[in-house]
Amino acid sequence: MPRETMAAKRERALEVARRMNEHYPAAECALVYGGDPFRLTIAVLLSAQTTDKGVNKVTPRLWERYPTPADLASADVRDVEDIIRTIGFYHTKAANVIKCAQMVVADYGGEIPRDIDELQKLPGVGRKTANVVLNEAFGIVEGIAVDTHVFRIAHRLKFAGPSADTPAKTETALLKLYPRAWWGPINHQWVLFGRETCIARNPKCGECFLCDLCPSCGKA
DNA sequence: ATCCCGAGGG
DNA sequence: CCCTCTGGAT
Structure with missing residues (x-):
């Protein structure tokens, strides 16, 4: 496989984001907190x-x-x-x-x-x-909260390379890859995706809506 | 029975 | 880097 150009990677990343939007439209916080x-x-x-x-x-x-x-x-x-x-x-x-x-x-x-x-x-x-609270309660987007879900997904999609072995380096890679307007949705949607489909072990590639965009797709 | 994987502390 | 805290998922 030829090495992916930066432009191609960026286009793939944007298509990932569009599909996340389709799959998790206007993702609302599942926690009960009464807007407080x-x-x-x-x-x-x-x-x-x-x-x-x-x-x-x-x-x-x-x-x-x-x-x-x-x-x-x-x-x-x-x-x-x-x-x-x-x-x-x-x-x-x-x-x-x-x-x-x-x-x-x-x-x-x-x-x-x-x-x-x-x-x-x-x-x-x-x-x-802190990122979730700022984003959810105040609409403030400071960056991308890289928890283990986001970390795992970024690496499976090869949006972060092997040398991005810390959450901070992975966040830097994602911030460069995505325009600021996508940061908030990523915070929201990737965690949902990581919990139900791109799970840590035995990811559900067979039912994944990103399989054709994912270098790690197992097509199981 | 083992893994999950956020935060804090050593 | 290492470890602990816990119920739930697998």
Whole structure:
């Protein structure tokens, strides 16, 4: 196979993006947070390593029992643990959720900061979670949140080469490949795609809508 | 039974 | 780089 030119790669990348749009039209956040940035932050934090479904099962009771950041800031850890017990990492997350509420109240006047560095000062909020919150709650697109889904997909599509062996290098490759207008949709859609089709092991190439565009397609 | 794979800490 | 925290998916 001849080496793909940059122009050809860019065209392939844009076709990938178009098909993602068709497949995940106007992707809305699956988490239940009532449009409240604080609740969104907590919900995204809780959703790490678990399903949105599992998170949506516990957050309504959390909002009911602790309606405001101030309420959550003074919560008993054991009460919060009881509420979120059915999701992964609940012990760590219960402590983080309360600390987040305390910091939001004490340092940010009860409002989630609209700044990626400030967001990442909240316990349990890393770069990925911060990007999701900025994008979802405020429509701010700082970059592309490279979690393991995006990392895996970028490498399978050969949009990131073997030397792009870190999330940061992979993000750089994607930012160069895609115009800024696509960054937000990528943040949204690739995670869905990575969860249901381009899964880590035994990817479902047989039912994949990108197979003809993918150098790694197994056509299984 | 093993892998998943975000954040934080060593 | 290494490891831990957990329920869920496979």
